[in-house]
Amino acid sequence: MTALQGKGPTAVTDAPPPNPSASPDRSAKPDKLASLDRQLIELLRQRRTVVQADLQKSPAELIGRMSRANEAIDQVLAEMLPATDSADADALDRAGVRDWLRHAASFCLRGGENQRVAFLGPKYSYSYMATTRFFGAAAALAPVQSIEAVFESVVAGDCRSGVVPIENSTDGRIVDTLGMFVVHRVHICGEVFLPIHHNLLSRSPREAIKQVCSKPQALSQCRHWLARHLPTAQIVEVASTTEAARIASEQPGVAAVAGREAGRQYGLDVVDANIEDSPYNVTRFAVLGNETIDATGRDKTTMLLQVAHKPGALADAMAIFKNNRLNLTWIESFPIVGENAEYFFFIECEGHRSDPPVAAAIDSLKKQAMRLDILGSYPAAQPASE
The missing domain is CATH 3.40.190.10 (Periplasmic binding protein-like II)
Incomplete structure (x- = not known):
């Protein structure tokens, strides 16, 4: 009830009753969202056009492209989504946005020459999660039954790449994976750290x-x-x-x-x-392939080494890394089948094989080693995050 004061007696008027048939105008919100969705689709189309045109120039690359895409995504997130108060209702979830952008990157790569990625299946396993963390959920994923099958798929050319667990922070080395590196000549082209929560x-x-x-x-x-x-x-x-x-x-x-x-x-x-x-509890996964990955300035080089079975042979090999001021990030022994107390050594150091200190160390190791396989140089993965 509203009282209106006039020259005469007070006039009282009732507000008009609500019209039950009338509904609030909600058309603006759906129209706005639809407009934004159209813009997103158009931007995705433009992104895919750029990627596909680039693929025509060098179709052999998959891992390198995805590695660079992941690095670019991290740079964009650092710029666009700096650390914010978690209580901020308008703050975007960085992990969710990273997954969204990675999905777009992998979607834009699809359709090229044999882009399949083998992993230890089935779907929703930890290997699956590590694979999608690197390649995105839109990648052409190929689950296989064993770690050996991942290697064989890459060696045979059935898949362009593969993802295998290499070590766990609780249980240590993954024996099946190290054994396959001894048998197959496959490169490590990248790595993924996956937090494991059981x-x-x-x-x-x-x-x-x-x-x-x-x-x-x-x-x-x-x-x-x-x-x-x-x-x-x-x-x-x-x-x-x-x-x-x-x-x-x-x-x-x-x-x-x-x-x-x-x-x-x-x-x-x-x-x-x-x-x-x-x-x-973190598992490190190796990204397998036959690509040569360019130096980024924050790289690792992994090698398989066999030295003579005599006193001081391993110490002499380790001194080469010290003399070239190279930091070792991983060393693991692996028994040689059929030999008594003889081992292969998996060694990982900071730097790319094209860096002068790493190249010098490799040259020196070749003179001492009975076997030396450079398994790969690749960008060091970011520390594991949720």
Whole structure:
């Protein structure tokens, strides 16, 4: 009710009743969003045109292009999305935007000559997540049954690239991968650090779980947690964490140790999260291929070395890195099959093989080594982040 003061008696008038048939005008918001979507599609079309034109000039590159795209994405994020207050409702999630841009980059690369990437499947495994972290979810992904099959796919040319785990911060080296480097001449063209968070996934509550299944490495990385919280449960090894999730989705009383994504795909509940024994549980993956990756100024070089089985031979080889002021970032011994107490050594140092100190070290090693394979020079990956 509104009172209107006039010269005469006070006049009182009722506000008009609302019209139930009238609806608020919401057309502006959908029209605006549709307009923005059209702009995004047009920008994606322009981006793909540029990438595809460049691919015509050098179709053999896949890993190098994706590596440079990832570096450019990180630079754009640093510029456009500096660290912000997490409470800011308008702040964009950096990880989400990075995935979105990486997806666009991989989408624009599709359609070239054999762009397939082999990885240890199935889909939603940790190897799958590492592969999409480097190549994007739009890449032509080819899941295979074993690490050996990843190498063979690249050697045979069935796939342009492959992704394999090389070491874990909890369990150390991945024996199957190192063994394949001894047998196959495949280059390391990049690396990926993937934080590994294992979850107990099931459709049953913890007290009803009688069996826990997963691949051996995942079970090993959670062995203390499992012994403490599920001491009577039967531990069953299966081929992959994704396979474990499938089994848990079909059998009451069975739980899987796997990532959240595998759990979502199979409709499992997270009974307990982050059950890995070490809070810093990271797996490093090697990106395989036959490309020569240009120096970036923040590179690593990995090599396979065999020295004579005599006192001081390994120490003399290590002195070469010291004399050339090269920092070693990884060294791993691997037994030579059929030989008693003789080893190959996987050695990784900072720098690109084209850098003078690295080149000088390689020349000196050639004079001492019984075998020296330069497995690759490639950009050092950014530290692992969620």
